[in-house]
Amino acid sequence: MEDSRKWVDEVFLHNCVMNEVYPGRSRYALDAFLIYKGEGEWFDLLHHPISRERFAYGGAEMEPVGFSIRETCTGCGVCASVCPQQCITPGTPYQIAWTRRLQCGLCTEHCPADAIARLHA
Numbered sequence: 001m002e003d004s005r006k007w008v009d010e011v012f013l014h015n016c017v018m019n020e021v022y023p024g025r026s027r028y029a030l031d032a033f034l035i036y037k038g039e040g041e042w043f044d045l046l047h048h049p050i051s052r053e054r055f056a057y058g059g060a061e062m063e064p065v066g067f068s069i070r071e072t073c074t075g076c077g078v079c080a081s082v083c084p085q086q087c088i089t090p091g092t093p094y095q096i097a098w099t100r101r102l103q104c105g106l107c108t109e110h111c112p113a114d115a116i117a118r119l120h121a
């Protein structure tokens with residue numbers, strides 16, 4: 001209890017506006033906690049092209065996400081033509097640029113060779 005209050009005090013020290021929301025001892029209705037390990041991503045849809053980046057901290061491992069093009073790609077170009085972010089480029093096989101992915105799945109829905117696989121369950 002006392003340790004939790006110490007950290008609540010620390011939070012209020014660095015976020016002074018909180019004193020107006022929780023005056024006096026009402027601040028102790030809150031619990032302070034530490035997220036020591038995790039993974040996530042930020043995803044910016046407000047700028048063009050969109051961008052996203054994954055991160056992990058505290059020793060957590062980043063799970064692969066999104067889609068990947070397999071060697072069975074025939075190079076037909078259908079995926080690139082349907083991708084709303086133009087993030088698929090020709091190659092053998094075709095390639096998907098990570099940072100602009102919407103992960104909408106349109107490419108895999110339209111691939112006639114079933115060559116685009118989702119990287120996570």
Ligand code: SF4
Nearest residue numbers: 073074076077079111
């Ligand atoms: S639609 Fe499928 S087969 Fe065609 S280029 Fe894209 S990944 Fe390759």
Ligand code: SF4
Nearest residue numbers: 083102103104105107
């Ligand atoms: S999932 Fe959507 S945004 Fe990502 S490569 Fe496929 S079509 Fe493009």
